[in-house]
Structure formats: C-alpha cells, structure tokens
Amino acid sequence: MPGYFEIQNLSVGFRTFEGERRVLDIERLVIGRGETYGLVGESGAGKTVLALTILGLLPKPAAVVHSGSIWFDGQDLLQKGEKELYARYRGKRLAMIFQDPMSTLNPVFTVGQQIARVVEKQQGLRGAAVAKRSLELLEMVKLPDAQSTLKKYPHELSGGQRQRVIIAIALSCGAEFLIADEPTRNLDVTIQAGILKLIGDLQKDLGISVLFIANNVGLVNVFCKNAGILYHGKLVEDGPSELVIRAAKHPYTQTLISAIPRDKSEKLKFASTVIKPEAQRGCPYYSRCNLAESICFDRMPMLETSSSGQKVACFMAEKQ
Ligand SMILES: Nc1ncnc2c1ncn2[C@@H]1O[C@H](COP(=O)(O)OP(=O)(O)OP(=O)(O)O)[C@@H](O)[C@H]1O
Ligand SMILES: [Mg+2]
Known part of the structure; x- marks a missing residue:
C-alpha cells in the first residue's frame, strides 16, 4: 500500500521541435501526513514541472506523462480526470503557492x-x-x-x-497538502526568514503536509524533516534532512552544500564545470562530476540506501 503521498516511477517529457525531452524521471518520493519535505535543485531541474504534474496543471499537449503514479490519500491523482481534480483536489485538498507572487495576484483588484x-x-x-x-x-x-x-x-x-x-x-x-514553489525566491534575506517561519508555524498549527521547493539547500535544513535533491529531473539523494545535508553522499549534493558561504568573508563557490562527453544513458551528473568513472557513463545509478541511511543514486557514493 503506498504512503499518504507517494510518487512512483514518474516520467514526464516535453515535445519540442527537436523531438521529445525527458524532464522528470522519479523512481519514488514519499511524504508522510503532516510532514515537510524539502525538494532542492538548480534552475531547470524540474521542480516546477513536478509541482504542476501533481496538480494536473501541465501545459497540454506539450507535456506528456509517460508513466507513473502519484498517490495521495489512497488515490492515484494521475488517474483522475480534469473534472474530479478541479472539484475535489486542486485548490481544495491540495494547494499551491506559485513561484512568482505578482503573477498570482491580480493587480486591478x-x-x-x-x-x-x-x-x-x-x-x-x-x-x-x-x-x-x-x-x-x-x-x-x-x-x-x-x-x-x-x-x-x-x-x-x-x-x-x-x-x-x-x-x-x-x-x-x-487544504491539507501545500506545495510551496520557491516561496521566498525574490525576497530579501530577512523577509525570507519571516516567510519560512510562517510556513513552518502554519504547518505545525494546521497539521498540513508541505512540499517545499527551493533552489538553496540551506533553506531546507531549517524546517524540513526529509529532503530530496533533484538533478536533471532525477532524485539523486533522498532521506532525512540532517543526513542529506550534514552527511551528503552524492557528489552533486556535496557541491551544493560546499557552495553555501559559511561566513561573509567566504566567496560563493560554483559547481565544477569540467565538460566531459554528454552522458547518453548513464548518470545525468556525469559530465560535471569529479568522481565519475566509466560505469557512470554507461549505466544509470538507481536510488539505493547508503551506509548512512539516506538514499543515494551514485555508483561512487560509498567509495569516497
Ligand atoms: N512548457 C514547456 N515546454 C517545454 N519545456 C519546458 C516547459 N516548461 C518547462 N520546460 C522544461 O522543463 C525543465 C524543467 O523546468 P522547471 O520549470 O520545472 O525547472 P525548475 O526546477 O522549476 O527551475 P527554476 O528554479 O528556474 O524554477 C526545463 O528544462 C524547462 O526548460
Ligand atoms: Mg521553478
């Protein structure tokens, strides 16, 4: 039986002039009732596409959901028609805060x-x-x-x-389930903290579940029980926040964490930009990874439980 909220084998693509592009390939993502899950990934990773998929708001016919299930309280949302999603789920049991506040509010009212x-x-x-x-x-x-x-x-x-x-x-x-898509993206740091505190307080007071989307791993550490790292549409690390953030196993997560300046004097570091041949079938991080070996080019790593406890999709994770 799937959990309260559980994504299984979800694959989403977009039709483009050059053919189809896969933008999401998620084996499994679980959020418990009343829990906060932080999803982190850089721009273009597929965070908003995931949120729109959950709510049945993907642009049609450009987007194609190839396979998968999105279980929510015993029902597969991907099997629901537009009428039912509108009448019973979207904006009722599941709510979303969109990425751009000005596009959500109407300026003339x-x-x-x-x-x-x-x-x-x-x-x-x-x-x-x-x-x-x-x-x-x-x-x-x-x-x-x-x-x-x-x-x-x-x-x-x-x-x-x-x-x-x-x-x-x-x-x-x-609503009992809130998707917050980078709710503090365009705000000053001090204002950000207030909004994060508000979401954290509401989550506790109302007992809701929250899928908190961020492009900054530091924000997730603050109040998310579990966290996932999305890279090129794939979850590369997933588990309790303290493990994913304090004991990161995936080279990409480690780069994200080392990029957080620890004090003001430290300059922002950037992920490696070493260009290696583009991965065909293997790990999406291959071309940027300093640890990559030939197996990473040849095969796609699956999420597996690491020695620390979180799940990691990396052949090299245990070799460091
Ligand atoms: N309507 C669309 N048609 C074609 N491709 C799209 C469309 N919407 C999104 N994409 C592609 O899907 C991928 C994921 O986009 P998405 O908006 O989910 O990224 P994101 O992780 O939310 O990034 P950001 O942090 O910038 O918001 C990107 O490569 C994007 O170009
Ligand atoms: Mg987005």
Missing part, C-alpha cells in the same frame, strides 16, 4: 476582493461571513493591520506582505 472571490466560490460564504473569514485569513498569516490590508491593491504591499496574502489565499480552502 484589492486584496479583499481577491480573497472574497475565493472564499465565496470555494466555500460558498456570503455577506458578513465573507468579511469575517477574509480577516481571519489575513490574521492567520500574521499580517498586521489586516483590516486596512484588505483595502489595498497588490502594488501597495511589500514583497513579503504579498507572499503572505498568497499563502492566505492558498490555504483559504482548508
């Missing part, structure tokens, strides 16, 4: 009008109940002076305030 629209439509509230619920939601995301925020337009809010409004709208329907 006030915050209050936008929240009201959602609670009227999703929860069937009317009149005074709408105003009461809107205020409650803004208070839930700890926006000071919620009453006056309701009357403001998105451009009158700071980036952090806008992100709080978006979180309020996302959770307005009482």
Whole structure:
C-alpha cells in the first residue's frame, strides 16, 4: 500500500521541435501526513514541472506523462480526470503557492476582493461571513493591520506582505497538502526568514503536509524533516534532512552544500564545470562530476540506501 503521498516511477517529457525531452524521471518520493519535505535543485531541474504534474496543471499537449503514479490519500491523482481534480483536489485538498507572487495576484483588484472571490466560490460564504473569514485569513498569516490590508491593491504591499496574502489565499480552502514553489525566491534575506517561519508555524498549527521547493539547500535544513535533491529531473539523494545535508553522499549534493558561504568573508563557490562527453544513458551528473568513472557513463545509478541511511543514486557514493 503506498504512503499518504507517494510518487512512483514518474516520467514526464516535453515535445519540442527537436523531438521529445525527458524532464522528470522519479523512481519514488514519499511524504508522510503532516510532514515537510524539502525538494532542492538548480534552475531547470524540474521542480516546477513536478509541482504542476501533481496538480494536473501541465501545459497540454506539450507535456506528456509517460508513466507513473502519484498517490495521495489512497488515490492515484494521475488517474483522475480534469473534472474530479478541479472539484475535489486542486485548490481544495491540495494547494499551491506559485513561484512568482505578482503573477498570482491580480493587480486591478484589492486584496479583499481577491480573497472574497475565493472564499465565496470555494466555500460558498456570503455577506458578513465573507468579511469575517477574509480577516481571519489575513490574521492567520500574521499580517498586521489586516483590516486596512484588505483595502489595498497588490502594488501597495511589500514583497513579503504579498507572499503572505498568497499563502492566505492558498490555504483559504482548508487544504491539507501545500506545495510551496520557491516561496521566498525574490525576497530579501530577512523577509525570507519571516516567510519560512510562517510556513513552518502554519504547518505545525494546521497539521498540513508541505512540499517545499527551493533552489538553496540551506533553506531546507531549517524546517524540513526529509529532503530530496533533484538533478536533471532525477532524485539523486533522498532521506532525512540532517543526513542529506550534514552527511551528503552524492557528489552533486556535496557541491551544493560546499557552495553555501559559511561566513561573509567566504566567496560563493560554483559547481565544477569540467565538460566531459554528454552522458547518453548513464548518470545525468556525469559530465560535471569529479568522481565519475566509466560505469557512470554507461549505466544509470538507481536510488539505493547508503551506509548512512539516506538514499543515494551514485555508483561512487560509498567509495569516497
Ligand atoms: N512548457 C514547456 N515546454 C517545454 N519545456 C519546458 C516547459 N516548461 C518547462 N520546460 C522544461 O522543463 C525543465 C524543467 O523546468 P522547471 O520549470 O520545472 O525547472 P525548475 O526546477 O522549476 O527551475 P527554476 O528554479 O528556474 O524554477 C526545463 O528544462 C524547462 O526548460
Ligand atoms: Mg521553478
């Protein structure tokens, strides 16, 4: 029986002029009820494509889901039709905070009008109940002076305030599973910390599960129980955050971690850019890996439990 949330053998591609390009190939990814899972990967790794696949929002007909299951509370979301996804799952039990806050909020309506629209439509509230619920939601995301925020337009809010409004709208329907796609990407470091704390607090208070997507491994360490590292659409390391981050086994994860500056004097390091022949069938990290041997070029490593406990897809992981 699959877990509360479990992705199995998911393979997604995009049709392009040059033929099809595989962008996701995930053997298994599990998130427990009420848990936070941090998914880290560089730009283009496939993080947003994964989020859109879960919600059935992939652009059609460009995207093709070749195979796989996405189990959610006993049901395979990939087997659900658009009608059922819309009526029962998306924006109801599963909510998403999209990567770009400005594209989520409509600039021509006030915050209050936008929240009201959602609670009227999703929860069937009317009149005074709408105003009461809107205020409650803004208070839930700890926006000071919620009453006056309701009357403001998105451009009158700071980036952090806008992100709080978006979180309020996302959770307005009482979702139990939140996908947060790089929710702090364009925010200052201090504001980032506030948003992360808010998501962490909401997760605990509401008991929801969170798939937290980030391009920075440091963010995940803060509040995710488990973490996965996505590289070229493949999960290359997966397990408890403290193992994935403090005892990383995959050379790519190690590079990501060594790239976090430890103090201000230390300069940002970059991943190796040694160009070796492009891997045909083997490990996607082959061309950038300093440890690669011929087996890495020839064969695709599968996720296997390492001596430390986390899963790693690397032939060289135990040889270091
Ligand atoms: N509509 C599309 N048509 C063709 N290819 C696409 C489309 N959307 C995404 N892709 C490709 O899929 C791959 C994964 O993209 P995705 O947006 O998931 O990356 P990401 O990990 O979210 O990156 P970022 O951190 O920049 O948001 C990329 O190579 C991208 O070019
Ligand atoms: Mg993205």
